[in-house]
Amino acid sequence: MSGIELKAVSIRLANESIVHNVDLSIPSGAFLAVVGPNGSGKTTLLRAIYRAVKLSAGAIFIRDRDVSRIPMAAAARQRAVVPQFQDADVALTAADIVGTGRHTHTPWWAVQRPTEQDAVLDALQMAGAKELAGRMFGTLSGGERQRVLLARALAQKAETLLLDEPTNHLDARAQLELMELLSNLTLTRVAVLHDLDQALAYADLIAVMHAGQVVATGPPAEVLTNELTSKVFGVRSSIMKHPLTGRPHLLTAPLPDAAADVVPAAVRTY
Numbered sequence: 344m345s346g347i348e349l350k351a352v353s354i355r356l357a358n359e360s361i362v363h364n365v366d367l368s369i370p371s372g373a374f375l376a377v378v379g380p381n382g383s384g385k386t387t388l389l390r391a392i393y394r395a396v397k398l399s400a401g402a403i404f405i406r407d408r409d410v411s412r413i414p415m416a417a418a419a420r421q422r423a424v425v426p427q428f429q430d431a432d433v434a435l436t437a438a439d440i441v442g443t444g445r446h447t448h449t450p451w452w453a454v455q456r457p458t459e460q461d462a463v464l465d466a467l468q469m470a471g472a473k474e475l476a477g478r479m480f481g482t483l484s485g486g487e488r489q490r491v492l493l494a495r496a497l498a499q500k501a502e503t504l505l506l507d508e509p510t511n512h513l514d515a516r517a518q519l520e521l522m523e524l525l526s527n528l529t530l531t532r533v534a535v536l537h538d539l540d541q542a543l544a545y546a547d548l549i550a551v552m553h554a555g556q557v558v559a560t561g562p563p564a565e566v567l568t569n570e571l572t573s574k575v576f577g578v579r580s581s582i583m584k585h586p587l588t589g590r591p592h593l594l595t596a597p598l599p600d601a602a603a604d605v606v607p608a609a610v611r612t613y
C-alpha cells in the first residue's frame with residue numbers, strides 16, 4: 344500500500360498555474376523531503392495533500408483513499424500537519440494547544456482525563472517541549488512554538504505527518520534533534536525543507552520542485568548531483584561524509600554564473 348500517492352496533480356491559484364502535472368508516490372512509512380527554489384510550488388503541493396488548496400486536475404490518495412472524498416473527521420486521523428505559520432494570538436497554554444491534537448480521538452470535554460493529559464505530556468516530551476506545558480502559547484519564542492506545534496501533530500497520532508519548513512526558527516542543536524526525531528518516526532512523513540543538507544542526511548527520498556513541476560525524485564544521494572543543484576538551485580555541490588558521524592552531507596559553493604534556468608530531465612521516478 345502506498346502511503347501517499349499524487350496522480351497528475353495540477354493546481355491553479357488566482358488564475359495562475361502553480362503546480363503542473365505532478366506524479367509522486369511515497370511508500371508507506373517513508374520520509375520524503377520536498378525541496379526546490381523559492382516559489383517553486385512546494386508549500387502549495389503540501390497544502391494540497393491536506394486539502395487546504397483545491398486541485399484543478401488530478402487526485403491525491405492517502406493509503407489508497409482519495410483525500411477529496413473523505414469526511415473531515417476521518418481526514419484528521421489521516422494526516423497531522425505542522426504548518427509554516429500559526430496564529431499565536433490565542434489564550435491557550437502549550438498543553439492546551441497539544442490537547443487540540445487529541446480531539447481526533449477524544450471528545451473535547453474528555454481532554455482533561457489523566458490518560459489524555461499523559462498523551463499530551465508524552466507528545467511534548469517527544470518534541471523536546473515538556474517544560475513549556477504550562478506556558479501561554481503566545482508568549483513562546485518562534486522555536487518554542489515550533490516544538491509545541493510538532494507535539495500537537497504527534498499527539499494526533501495520524502497515519503501521515505506533513506511538515507512545512509519544520510526547522511525554521513530552530514537553533515542548530517534543536518534542528519538536529521528535530522531531524523533525528525523525524526527520521527526515527529515510522530509513519531509516512533512529508534517535509535518541505537530548504538536545507539538540502541538536512542534532506543540528504545535524514546530523508547529516505549527527495550522530490551525536487553522547479554517552476555511547479557517535480558523534476559527529480561529518488562534517494563537523496565542519487566538525486567542531489569552537482570548537475571542537478573547547478574541547474575535547479577544555481578549552486579555547485581558535492582557530497583562528503585561527516586568525519587564524526589559518517590552521515591553524508593552536502594557542501595555547496597556558488598556557480599561562476601549562477602543562472603538556474605534549465606530544468607533537468609527526471610533523475611528517477613518511483
Ligand SMILES: Nc1ncnc2c1ncn2[C@@H]1O[C@H](COP(=O)(O)OP(=O)(O)OP(=O)(O)O)[C@@H](O)[C@H]1O
Nearest residue numbers: 356357359361379380381382383384385386387388
Ligand atoms: N493563494 C495564492 N494566490 C496566488 N498565488 C499564490 C498563492 N499561494 C501561492 N502563490 C504563488 O505560487 C507560487 C508557489 O508558491 P509556494 O508558496 O508554493 O512556493 P514555495 O516553493 O513553497 O516557496 P518558498 O520556498 O518561497 O516558501 C509563488 O509564486 C506564489 O506567489
